[in-house]
Amino acid sequence: MSKPSDLVQGTLDMLLLKILALEPMNGFAVSQRLKQVSGDVLQVSDGSLYPALHKLEQEGWITAEWKTSEYGRRAKYYSLTRLGRRQLEKEADNWGRLSGAISRVIKLKEA
Amino acid sequence: MRPSRWLFTIPLRLRSLFRRAQADQELDDELRDHLDRRTEEYVAKGMAPQEAHRRARFDLGGVEKVKEECRDARRVNRIQDLIQDLRFGLRILRKSPGFSAIAVMTLALGIGANTAIFTVVNAVLLRPLPYPEPEQIMRIALVYKGQIGMTEFSAKQFEFWKNHSDPFQYLAATVKVGFNLGAVSTPERIKALRVSTDYFRVFGVYPASGREFLSEEDRTGGPNVAILSHGLWVRDFGADSNVIGRSIALDGTPFRVVGVMPSDFQAMPPVDLWTTIGQVATSMGGGGNYEVIARLKPTVSRGQAASYMATLARPYLEGFGPEYLAEVGNMRFAAFPYNYMLTSDVRRPLAVLFGAVGLVLLIACVNVANLQVARATARTREIAVRTALGAARSRILRQLLTENLLLGLLGASCGLLLAYLGLHTLLPLLPADLPHAQNISLDRWVLVFTVLLATLAGAVFGTMPSLQASRVDLLEPLKESGARGISSRHRVGSALVTMEVALSLVLLVGSGLLIKTFTNLLRTSPGFDPRNVLSVPVWATGTRYKPADEFTHFYDAVLSRINRIPGVESSAVIAGGPPLEHGGNNSVHIVGQENRESFQAEYREISPEYFQSLSVPLRQGRFFTDADSQTAHRVVIINEIFAREHFPARNPVGAFLTIDDVNREIVGVVGDVKTKLNESALATFFLPVVQVPTSTHRFWEAWFPTCVLVRTAVNPLSLSGAVENAVRATGPSLAIGQVRSMEEVLSFSIAFQRFLMMLMTIFAGLALVLACVGLYGVISYSVSRRTHEVGIRMAVGATRRDILMAVIRQGFQITLIGMTTGMAAALALSQLLRSVLFGVTPNDPKTFIGVSALLIAVSLLASYYPARRAMKVDPMVALRYE
Numbered sequence: 001m002s003k004p005s006d007l008v009q010g011t012l013d014m015l016l017l018k019i020l021a022l023e024p025m026n027g028f029a030v031s032q033r034l035k036q037v038s039g040d041v042l043q044v045s046d047g048s049l050y051p052a053l054h055k056l057e058q059e060g061w062i063t064a065e066w067k068t069s070e071y072g073r074r075a076k077y078y079s080l081t082r083l084g085r086r087q088l089e090k091e092a093d094n095w096g097r098l099s100g101a102i103s104r105v106i107k108l109k110e111a
Numbered sequence: 112m113r114p115s116r117w118l119f120t121i122p123l124r125l126r127s128l129f130r131r132a133q134a135d136q137e138l139d140d141e142l143r144d145h146l147d148r149r150t151e152e153y154v155a156k157g158m159a160p161q162e163a164h165r166r167a168r169f170d171l172g173g174v175e176k177v178k179e180e181c182r183d184a185r186r187v188n189r190i191q192d193l194i195q196d197l198r199f200g201l202r203i204l205r206k207s208p209g210f211s212a213i214a215v216m217t218l219a220l221g222i223g224a225n226t227a228i229f230t231v232v233n234a235v236l237l238r239p240l241p242y243p244e245p246e247q248i249m250r251i252a253l254v255y256k257g258q259i260g261m262t263e264f265s266a267k268q269f270e271f272w273k274n275h276s277d278p279f280q281y282l283a284a285t286v287k288v289g290f291n292l293g294a295v296s297t298p299e300r301i302k303a304l305r306v307s308t309d310y311f312r313v314f315g316v317y318p319a320s321g322r323e324f325l326s327e328e329d330r331t332g333g334p335n336v337a338i339l340s341h342g343l344w345v346r347d348f349g350a351d352s353n354v355i356g357r358s359i360a361l362d363g364t365p366f367r368v369v370g371v372m373p374s375d376f377q378a379m380p381p382v383d384l385w386t387t388i389g390q391v392a393t394s395m396g397g398g399g400n401y402e403v404i405a406r407l408k409p410t411v412s413r414g415q416a417a418s419y420m421a422t423l424a425r426p427y428l429e430g431f432g433p434e435y436l437a438e439v440g441n442m443r444f445a446a447f448p449y450n451y452m453l454t455s456d457v458r459r460p461l462a463v464l465f466g467a468v469g470l471v472l473l474i475a476c477v478n479v480a481n482l483q484v485a486r487a488t489a490r491t492r493e494i495a496v497r498t499a500l501g502a503a504r505s506r507i508l509r510q511l512l513t514e515n516l517l518l519g520l521l522g523a524s525c526g527l528l529l530a531y532l533g534l535h536t537l538l539p540l541l542p543a544d545l546p547h548a549q550n551i552s553l554d555r556w557v558l559v560f561t562v563l564l565a566t567l568a569g570a571v572f573g574t575m576p577s578l579q580a581s582r583v584d585l586l587e588p589l590k591e592s593g594a595r596g597i598s599s600r601h602r603v604g605s606a607l608v609t610m611e612v613a614l615s616l617v618l619l620v621g622s623g624l625l626i627k628t629f630t631n632l633l634r635t636s637p638g639f640d641p642r643n644v645l646s647v648p649v650w651a652t653g654t655r656y657k658p659a660d661e662f663t664h665f666y667d668a669v670l671s672r673i674n675r676i677p678g679v680e681s682s683a684v685i686a687g688g689p690p691l692e693h694g695g696n697n698s699v700h701i702v703g704q705e706n707r708e709s710f711q712a713e714y715r716e717i718s719p720e721y722f723q724s725l726s727v728p729l730r731q732g733r734f735f736t737d738a739d740s741q742t743a744h745r746v747v748i749i750n751e752i753f754a755r756e757h758f759p760a761r762n763p764v765g766a767f768l769t770i771d772d773v774n775r776e777i778v779g780v781v782g783d784v785k786t787k788l789n790e791s792a793l794a795t796f797f798l799p800v801v802q803v804p805t806s807t808h809r810f811w812e813a814w815f816p817t818c819v820l821v822r823t824a825v826n827p828l829s830l831s832g833a834v835e836n837a838v839r840a841t842g843p844s845l846a847i848g849q850v851r852s853m854e855e856v857l858s859f860s861i862a863f864q865r866f867l868m869m870l871m872t873i874f875a876g877l878a879l880v881l882a883c884v885g886l887y888g889v890i891s892y893s894v895s896r897r898t899h900e901v902g903i904r905m906a907v908g909a910t911r912r913d914i915l916m917a918v919i920r921q922g923f924q925i926t927l928i929g930m931t932t933g934m935a936a937a938l939a940l941s942q943l944l945r946s947v948l949f950g951v952t953p954n955d956p957k958t959f960i961g962v963s964a965l966l967i968a969v970s971l972l973a974s975y976y977p978a979r980r981a982m983k984v985d986p987m988v989a990l991r992y993e
Contacts, residue, residue: 027141028148046145047172051180058185066137076141 012044012052013061014091017084020062024079027053053078061087138181142174196513203514204521210486211518214479217884218522218568220877221475223529224468226553226561228870230534231541232465233560234551236458240450241375243315247407249279249416249446253424256441259455264401266392268431269307272403275423278416278446279405283310284388285378286400288813290361291650291846292347292384297839300650300816300846301343301383303361305391313406314376321355321370328369329389335366336387341374343383361386362809379453379546405446413446420444453546460867463943467621467874470614472564474878476572477607477614478885479518483576484604485892494580508581515573516566523565527553530561540869542862579603604889605925611885612929613936615878616966620937622875623958624944624951625868628789631950632861637691638784638792640726641853643680645827645834646689648816648848651808662808663741663801665842666718669819672837678825679834683721686800687714687811689818690725690784690853691860695811699796701757702767702774709769712753713786713795716803716811722781724822725853730754732764732779739778739799746799747775753794754780768796771807788861789949816848827852867947879966883973890922891977901981902989911982918981922974923967930963 019025019033031049056062061084067077080088146167153163171177204211239245251272253261264272269284276282284307291298304310308329311317318338328336337359339348348354358365366386378385388401407416424442428435435442451458487494494507531553541548651665666684673682688694700709719735721727730751739746747768754763763777775798783792800808808817819838823830831850838847851859858865894901901914941953951958 026144028145031145045172046149046170047177047180050142050145050177051184054181055184073144074140075144076137 011095012048013056014088014095015044016049016052016056017061017080017088017091020078020080021085021088024065024077026075026077028075030078056084059087060084134185135178135182138178142171142177146171146174192509193513196510197517199510200514200517204517207486210482211521214482214518215521215525217475217478217881218519218565219525219529220881221468221472222523222526222561222564222568223533224526224874224877225472225564226526226530226557227533227537228461228465228468229560230530230553230557231537231551232461233554233556235545235547236450236454236461237556238547238550238554240379241377244406244409245450246448247280247409248313248449249405249407250449250452251403251405251420251444251446252452254443254445259447259452260442262402262452263399264403265399266388266401268427269401269403271427271430272405275426276405278407278411278419280408281309281312282403282405283307283313284401284403285310286388286391286402287382289650289816290384290813291363293360298360298844298846299347300848302381303384303386304378304382305388306385307388310385310404313404315406316373316376318370319373320352321368323370324385324387329387331389331393333387333389335361335364335390336369337361337366338370338372338385339368340372340377340381340383340385342377342381344371379449380544381549404449407446416446420446457545457863459943460863460947463621463947464867464870464874466940466943467618467871470618471874471878471881472568473571474611474614474881474885476568477611478881478888479568480572480576481604481607481885481888483515483572484579484607485888487576487580490580504581508577511577511580512569512573515577516569519565519569519573520562522568523561526565527558527561530557537870540862540866542866543859545863575603604892608882608885608889609925609929609932611878611882612926612966612970613933615875615882616930616933616962617937617940618871618875618878619962619966620933620941620958621944622868622871623962624941624948624953624955625864625871627951627955627958628947628949629861629864629868632788632864635785635788635950637788637857638727638782639690639853641857643823643825643827644725644853645821645823645831645850646853646856647819647821647831647834647838647850648689649819649838649842650812650816650846650848651842662805666800669838669841670718670720672841673819673821673834676830676833676837678823678830680822680824681720681724682819682821683718683724684800684817684819685718685721686716686808686815686817688786688815689856690820691786691788691856692815693786694815697770700769702769710757713793714770714811715795715797716800716808717797718800721797721820724820725784726822727784728782730780730782731762732777734779734781735797735799739802741801743802745773745775745802746778748779748781748797749777750781750783750792750795750797752783752792753796756794770796770798788857789864820853864947864949879969883969886922886925886970887973887977889925890918890974891980893921894918894977894981897981898984898989901984902986905984905986906990914984915978915982918978919971919974922970922978926967926970930966934959934963 015034015038016030019030019037025033027050030053031044031046034044034049053062057064057078061081062078063081064076064078066074068074146164149167149170150160150163153166154160158166168174240248242248250262251264252259255261264284266284272284273282286305288303288305290301290303292301293299306324308324308326311323317323319341321338324336324338328334339354344350344354354368354371357368359368360366361384372385407413421443423444424439425436427444428439428442497507498504534551534553538548538551541551651662670682670684673679695714696711697714698709699712701707717735719737719739722729722734731754732748735746735748747770749757749763749768757763758766763780766777767774768777769775781797784795785792819834821827821830821834831852835847835850838845904914905911937959938954945953
């Protein structure tokens with residue numbers, strides 16, 4: 001299975017959970033939002049987005065529902081589950097600790 | 112994992128499993144929606160619609176690939192993989208119907224043969240006896256130098272066992288007898304067991320109505336009582352519930368019915384009726400031929416019983432055979448499981464057959480493996496493509512193994528059908544005296560066995576080729592340079608075929624030895640001329656013929672009536688055991704040799720024309736005549752073996768023998784007549800039937816029918832009706848057995864050898880064909896891959912003959928290596944057949960040479976056809992081929 005090579009493993013999951021924590025949205029919107037908020041830094045190809053979403057659904061962290069959108073279009077809307085919210089908190093914690101540690105290492109002044 | 116999460120994900124998994132179509136449709140919709148939106152986005156940015164669509168697809172990076180990855184993300188469930196693999200496997204099998212048909216058929220033959228034989232083995236050897244705790248039922252036997260020796264005891268010896276029965280809960284004796292049931296006209300001959308009181312307790316089954324035998328009924332002078340089998344009760348008494356207490360006539364004597372056994376109880380072999388054994392314990396014959404059976408105490412292990420029994424040889428010999436005490440070290444008593452004793456004669460041959468079909472299946476598996484190896488080459492590209500598309504090796508391996516399993520199961524289903532049909536052909540061929548033959552049926556254990564076999568077979572023929580096929584070099588096959596990389600495949604193929612040749616040689620040797628045994632049996636003379644002789648067994652016991660002269664008159668009347676039938680040349684009666692069957696024996700003493708112990712010899716009573724009717728030659732003296740009457744001088748005739756063993760230095764004619772306290776003069780010596788074709792004849796003496804007291808005659812008739820033998824000038828079976836009518840007309844109250852020609856009797860006596868020989872030959876033939884197909888396949892394959900090479904060889908001057916020889920040599924090499932290996936195995940394995948062979952040693956060089964020649968000839972043929980194809984290669988075409 002292909003993975004976005006420029007993302008730390010597991011990070012994509014966390015990002016998707018975070019985005020879906022804001023509001024339920026469909027896959028295309030997730031992709032747009034991801035680009036938008038990360039300022040095009042995080043390149044997640046459309047191709048790897050959907051398998052990742054399906055995996056999250058399979059894990060029970062998000063759930064999907066077919067809804068008619070504002071323009072009268074049927075689309076699959078993903079939303080966070082209770083389990084997903086807990087998972088997000090856990091991953092966010094981890095990330096906070098990890099990124100804190102990394103930035104402390106990076107900020108070390110050369111003696 | 113917490114339960115809440117399980118609850119949550121289960122519906123999803125189920126959905127992806129059972130509602131695949133819908134899940135797929137949704138996935139489709141979702142991705143199309145995405146593409147539409149993306150396209151719109153690009154159009155909004157000012158792209159041409161077509162270009163926008165193309166970009167959107169490009170961004171997604173291949174719709175099918177994404178779909179597969181999404182499916183993968185969902186696919187946590189192995190079952191789904193399996194279903195998919197099975198579906199794919201079926202598609203693949205359908206795509207190459209030729210391969211599939213051959214593979215399934217090969218496996219069906221192998222599995223079918225195994226299932227059929229297992230059905231027999233299961234019923235005869237494995238299925239527990241239908242009694243409660245059957246493993247506790249034992250039979251007592253003497254073991255002499257490691258071999259089972261004496262298995263029958265006398266009434267007095269039975270008393271010994273009753274006094275030494277510590278490990279046993281119950282102990283009983285049985286003896287097989289027969290009765291004429293019914294007094295009036297045409298009585299029925301029934302099989303019966305005389306049993307001691309505890310017999311039913313040993314088996315743990317009690318009468319369904321009525322009661323067991325009481326101990327006061329089981330003794331000399333006790334009341335005559337009988338217990339009916341369910342079958343007899345239904346057949347002859349219309350399942351009458353008032354039968355208890357009724358009187359029935361057995362051999363003309365009234366017996367009171369005291370019980371009826373339940374429908375699921377039968378003795379082994381089945382009987383119609385049981386009566387008590389104590390009645391005959393002190394009558395003539397001393398109450399001999401007792402089988403002693405026992406039920407172990409639940410608290411006693413077999414080992415404990417064995418060590419107890421081992422101590423009994425000395426006290427037993429002190430009581431019954433002090434002259435053998437010197438040999439006590441070589442003897443021990445043992446209690447054998449009842450079924451072990453019942454099947455002791457057939458266990459080895461059945462095991463050999465089972466082994467033989469096992470080899471056939473192995474060959475079948477090797478053949479299919481070989482086909483797979485060859486086909487793997489054709490599938491290399493498919494597998495390479497799948498690997499390139501991202502399928503893991505384990506995934507491909509699983510797919511290939513599933514395919515093989517599928518093949519195995521398809522083969523098993525067809526095999527089951529073959530086994531079912533085969534059993535219907537097999538059952539009539541089964542020797543009638545095979546224990547439990549009536550219980551042979553496909554049961555759930557057979558089904559379990561077949562499924563296991565299919566799985567095992569699938570694993571055997573599937574693993575190796577699959578491993579090899581899944582180890583694909585991605586570039587080579589895609590470059591389609593087919594000719595390279597085949598050498599290892601070819602080597603594997605050759606090795607497999609070598610093994611096949613070896614295995615078929617083993618089977619061919621086995622079948623060769625059994626065929627030789629059988630032809631030897633056919634060629635061996637039974638000591639008489641069986642052609643044009645009719646045999647009619649009759650039981651006169653219990654009829655109105657009581658005094659001896661009435662018997663005499665009866666036989667005279669029957670024989671003269673038969674002799675008047677047109678086409679009859681002569682006729683005679685024999686009692687005490689018909690020819691080719693075991694008969695009675697009796698103790699003999701030679702008058703004048705007072706210092707010599709009396710000895711046992713076969714006992715027969717005959718009418719004067721007996722030897723002429725069977726064409727038994729006279730060696731010395733004379734045959735009996737009508738002058739040897741009831742009142743005349745007592746006479747006896749002996750056979751050659753008797754003369755050789757007991758009168759080594761002198762002419763026996765004129766000497767006197769004491770038999771049953773009567774001195775008889777030997778008046779003649781006749782040729783030997785065999786009791787069993789594969790055994791040498793036994794020392795036998797013949798008495799004129801008219802010179803034997805009726806009581807003696809009746810005594811023998813409890814075991815052996817009196818046989819009326821008729822020599823005819825025409826086909827004897829054409830007279831069977833007339834002869835039977837003649838017997839019936841003379842003695843309406845006689846029980847008559849199955850009327851057969853002596854040739855049928857002869858053929859029946861070697862039924863087991865015929866059965867073994869036929870099955871072994873079928874299996875060996877099957878093995879030979881499969882091995883040849885394998886060889887043909889490998890050589891054809893190698894020829895087809897070597898077209899290019901052949902072209903070059905021919906271009907540089909090789910003649911067509913050279914090419915032909917080269918290919919044939921290749922096949923010959925495989926055969927030779929296989930044969931050498933097989934020869935070694937056959938030398939060892941043929942020893943297993945020793946006990947069933949006749950007139951041929953297990954290592955018979957002629958058989959080995961003959962079988963090898965056959966194998967070489969057939970294998971040459973198998974490589975000749977591919978070789979001819981190679982020979983016809985046009986060098987120009989071959990060189991252009993690459």
